[in-house]
Amino acid sequence: MAWQYRDGVDLIQLENSSVLPMLRGVFLKSLYHNCFLYLLTETTNFFCSTLSILSSYTNVEDQFQFRLAPGRKKEVKKVMKKVSVIGIGKTRYGVFKEKSLLDLAVEAGKKAMEDAGIAPEDIDAFYLGNFAGSDFVNQNHLAPYIGSPLGLRPDVPCTHIENACASGGSSVREGILAIGSGNANKVLVIGVEKMNTVPTPKVTEFLAKAGDWENEVKVGYTFPSTFAMMARRHMHQYGTTREHLAAVTVKNHENGLKNPYAHMQKSVTMEKVLEDKRVVADPLRLYDCSLITDGASAVILSEKSFSETFSRKPVDVIGFGQANDSFALYQKQDLTRFDATVEAAKSAFIMADIKPDDVDVSEVHDCFTIAEIIAIEDLGFVPKGEGGPATLDGVTSLDGRFPVNPSGGLKAKGHPVGATGVDQIVEITLQLRGEAGKRQVNDAEIGLTHNIGGSGATCVVHILARG
């Protein structure tokens, strides 16, 4: 019996022709443990068949311990049946005094269903990504709050996911798992944030809650400080300069100008960025920061076999990963990388069976310029420490070797926190369908999204491919 297993993840692969008796045991055991088990079957070219089990029960270890050779290297190669993105929708991003959180979310959800050519009653599950509705709009219990005006069936589970700035990415992941489990055929995922309800200092306070309030915020720490401290380490260790950071700004503003949905529609020169004196948290200045944005984005996910019927151009989810890291900055050993990104990307690349080199286009989490530089290093597009010079050299520009953030990214497209992870899927879907207009990356076949939460305590990576 050959099989593969890894600690602390929710995924197992079994490989054997006589696997059924064991599976039955596993199934009974897991039912007993009241956990979900997802069985996926797949035929290989070889004499044996492969059965993969995907479980959301985190402590799978308990059940399988008896089969583990001690100290065995645990790796996961392949995962699950295909899930496709069959519909996308979004609102414009910007400052919308006249639109409520509900208006934004419903608009995006409705557009996504229209795009997929389905009706609200076709939806089997709804996941909502939102970070701070309770702070910004004094509203909790947001998933049914949005689900019911959308006209979802009464038997549809509506679930809100909060993972700071990665709320959207985590919601997409839950949607994929719901389909993988056989619990749903079609899932609606919406990400929304309405941030321009309070002045900037209050926004900063609400955002700081994604940090460690007791041990960080009370000394005057803010979100920009997280990334300022990372930038300073990156500068110290690798010689990254303000010019390198500014190259991210210039590129993303340029891309945003080609995106009619972007919040910031203004190009900016290197000189202007470097001359700007508005310091937020030194070494980061105004032009290093993402925007305070209102907006919503939505996707419809479907099992691959269904997707063919629905969408003109389905896009498949071929890999995903979510990982965690020490919560607070003072617990981290290295501030020039995000361990959660490295881990999430590793899982996603293994699942998709591709290498970083194979990625044609990416949307990464550039909440601050330094975050994009660290992301392209962590994702394996460029060697560690070379993110700055590579950006300055145009490696991540629309026509570069690894186009990054064609949408304008969080920097120019805007960062409605809970919507961001969903919107990255929207943008990559547009790119893979060839519908991204002036910012279209030529012949994009494989795209990646990278969404981090807090100071990198959560990271979600998705890899999509033309269907």
Add this chain to the structure above:
Amino acid sequence: MSEEKEYAKPLPEFRPETKPYWEACKRHEFVLPRSKVTNEFFFYPRALSPGEDMSEDIEWAKASGKGKVWTFAIHHMGPTKAYKGEPPYVVALVEMEEGVKMMTNIVECDPKDVYIGMDVEVLFDDVTPDVTLPKFKPVKK
């Protein structure tokens, strides 16, 4: 800071696992929690020591109060409105001689003079009658 009439910035809570720390600060003593099992210091204060042991067997040990600036940011904008109008201040991660890092402020020095690797030592700021915050200042050569 201490000279302000009313201190409106966020204050720490005194809970069973953090109380000895804040009480020591009030006495102007710098202590850190240490696992009696592994003999290793850790920070932040909590009920169970970190790592595989997760033991309740924790002691409070006198610490040097000395460390080096590991990284820092100079803030022109604080997390709450109580910071409004404050001059730029330094938030830093200080790596203590005991090996733990802590998020703190560097004071008694021009923010522009702070650098990675700077030797700093603790000082105590009595911000309210009940609460004293540990902050750090450059070690005089």
